[in-house]
Amino acid sequence: MTAWVRLLRSQQRIFKTVEGRLKQAGLPPLVWYDVLLELERSGDAGLRQRDIQRHTLLERYNVSRLVDRLEGAGLATRRPAADDGRGAVVTISPAGVAMRQAMWPVYEGAVADEVSAKLNDAELKILSGLLERL
């Protein structure tokens, strides 16, 4: 229980710091980064919304709305899936790639300050290994 409470608190604190820095830099929230990164990795093939859902732990309806916002911001586009009349395929736009790149140094800097600066490489490796099993 102690471990869990610390996991909870440290994540909340660091998450807030990261979000705060992104906002201060006039950038969108962290979850946009995750989705943009996955979209970028999937290239021209794009991603089904359900795949975004699986990767980000978002609910279906939140993926739906987040993609709405990404589309609205010109960072991604939706097109009907060729092989599945229900779903849509989402692909990143050049502006989306640019946005992810703009977010990266801010994100990376915050994590460097809040995580990398507080534990050495060996410790981070141990932490990483333990968290993977959760």
Add this chain to the structure above:
Amino acid sequence: MTAWVRLLRSQQRIFKTVEGRLKQAGLPPLVWYDVLLELERSGDAGLRQRDIQRHTLLERYNVSRLVDRLEGAGLATRRPAADDGRGAVVTISPAGVAMRQAMWPVYEGAVADEVSAKLNDAELKILSGLLERL
């Protein structure tokens, strides 16, 4: 960065599980537990809202509203602070104590399944020690 992403994901996943179980049991969300526990610890003396804020990482306005809800649910009471005309002192009610006690086994059970079952005692100690430094 790997460590951070795993910290983020594992916390999100476990947090969702805990919240889901509480909801399924007809109980309020996890943050209520945190606040009720702190109030219970503070006994009849109660707590200032700013102290709740510090302990839970909530924003001031969210503390204000959460206390509204606790009061509305009959789990806590607010009275003006004797030595500070601005603030209020929050105390837990018997129903609040009962609610915290009702939440505990559900909370504990979820953490047992999601955390304790996946790492042994020595590993939990190491994890705990590392997270404390974040």
Add this chain to the structure above:
DNA sequence: GCCATATTGTTGCAAGTGCAACATTATGTG
């Protein structure tokens, strides 16, 4: 092929959260 069931995605509504502005009281500095 037909029909029950599952999967994928969307949306109206209620509830929670962030932001900025505000009211009120404390604190400190001259």
Add this chain to the structure above:
DNA sequence: CACATAATGTTGCACTTGCAACAATATGGC
């Protein structure tokens, strides 16, 4: 004491999220 500044808490508004219901298509069993 007077006044600028800080601290505490609240609230209107916009935005986000959860829930439940829904529409549309896919899948599997007969």
